[in-house]
Amino acid sequence: MSRDGAPLVDLRCESHTYPDGTVGMHDIEFSVYPDESIALVGGNGAGKSTLLEHLNATLVPDDGELVVDGTPITEDTKAYARKAVGFVFQDADTQLVAPTVLDDVMFGLQNYGVPGDEANQRAREALAAVDASHLEGRIPHHLSGGEKRLVGLAGVLVLDPSVVVLDEPLAGLDPERAQLVADRIQRVHDEGISVVFSTHDLDFAAEVADRVYVMADGNVIGSGTPREVFYDDGLLDEANLHPPSAVRVARDVGIGAIAQPVTETDLVSLLTDTGDSKTVQTPSIDDRGRD
Numbered sequence: 001m002s003r004d005g006a007p008l009v010d011l012r013c014e015s016h017t018y019p020d021g022t023v024g025m026h027d028i029e030f031s032v033y034p035d036e037s038i039a040l041v042g043g044n045g046a047g048k049s050t051l052l053e054h055l056n057a058t059l060v061p062d063d064g065e066l067v068v069d070g071t072p073i074t075e076d077t078k079a080y081a082r083k084a085v086g087f088v089f090q091d092a093d094t095q096l097v098a099p100t101v102l103d104d105v106m107f108g109l110q111n112y113g114v115p116g117d118e119a120n121q122r123a124r125e126a127l128a129a130v131d132a133s134h135l136e137g138r139i140p141h142h143l144s145g146g147e148k149r150l151v152g153l154a155g156v157l158v159l160d161p162s163v164v165v166l167d168e169p170l171a172g173l174d175p176e177r178a179q180l181v182a183d184r185i186q187r188v189h190d191e192g193i194s195v196v197f198s199t200h201d202l203d204f205a206a207e208v209a210d211r212v213y214v215m216a217d218g219n220v221i222g223s224g225t226p227r228e229v230f231y232d233d234g235l236l237d238e239a240n241l242h243p244p245s246a247v248r249v250a251r252d253v254g255i256g257a258i259a260q261p262v263t264e265t266d267l268v269s270l271l272t273d274t275g276d277s278k279t280v281q282t283p284s285i286d287d288r289g290r291d
């Protein structure tokens with residue numbers, strides 16, 4: 001991940017006001033660089049979806065600008081933003097429109113004039129990329145929540161985007177399906193596509209993101225690596241967030257100040273490197289107070 005060079009997406013939004021007068025977000029400057037994975041976290045109504053929907057011009061600022069791959073986005077170039085920045089909606093039903101899953105994934109390509117045979121081949125490849133080939137003949141509306149998320153992701157990947165945006169990709173999924181979707185998102189990122197997602201699951205954010213943006217009251221109030229953000233109690237308090245479980249456990253066993261693990265994997269390897277959890281040197285109460 002590098003934040004040198006030109007961003008893939010560069011958004012400046014002084015404010016976004018919804019038709020009923022509610023200000024969804026304000027004073028935002030947000031960029032996505034190649035090969036990044038960004039998590040947006042914050043309480044309900046903090047402005048996460050509003051920000052995400054600006055990244056492919058689904059929403060536009062009252063005053064501001066969106067630049068995608070160097071192209072300023074206007075009414076005439078919105079289609080370019082939609083193709084370069086794929087959006088997986090939280091409510092998958094708004095995205096799935098065709099009679100079968102395969103037709104659905106082909107739909108976007110056909111809109112761009114890709115001939116039937118090629119569209120069919122590419123749609124099958126996109127479904128395979130998220131391990132959803134077995135769903136190709138199914139009726140989209142009959143799929144489970146997790147299956148719909150995967151098919152939505154395939155429908156976006158098929159267009160070969162530079163950035164994939166996902167609004168609450170794990171919302172409403174059971175732990176097994178959530179893990180499956182999280183793994184597929186990680187795989188998309190591993191393949192070099194930048195990923196931006198909102199989530200209330202800070203364990204997931206710590207696992208997948210290399211940068212975390214914290215939102216409150218329609219504004220970004222802090223950002224940094226997962227370690228910088230998830231050990232910043234003042235920032236998390238301001239956004240009404242609790243640290244990920246690995247951070248809480250690390251503090252409970254007295255190693256939060258020393259190694260600052262943010263994921264369960266970090267925590268386990270730290271505990272096993274040191275012997276096991278029973279043999280970790282526990283700092284004195286005074287040391288813990290400095291966490």
Ligand SMILES: Nc1ncnc2c1ncn2[C@@H]1O[C@H](COP(=O)(O)OP(=O)(O)OP(=O)(O)O)[C@@H](O)[C@H]1O
Nearest residue numbers: 018020022023024043044045046047048049050051
């Ligand atoms: N279509 C709309 N019309 C009017 N106000 C809206 C609309 N959509 C969102 N808002 C308002 O904009 C603000 C930001 O909402 P947004 O949905 O972006 O927050 P969020 O962080 O995604 O919340 P959540 O975690 O609950 O999904 C809130 O005050 C919300 O009520």
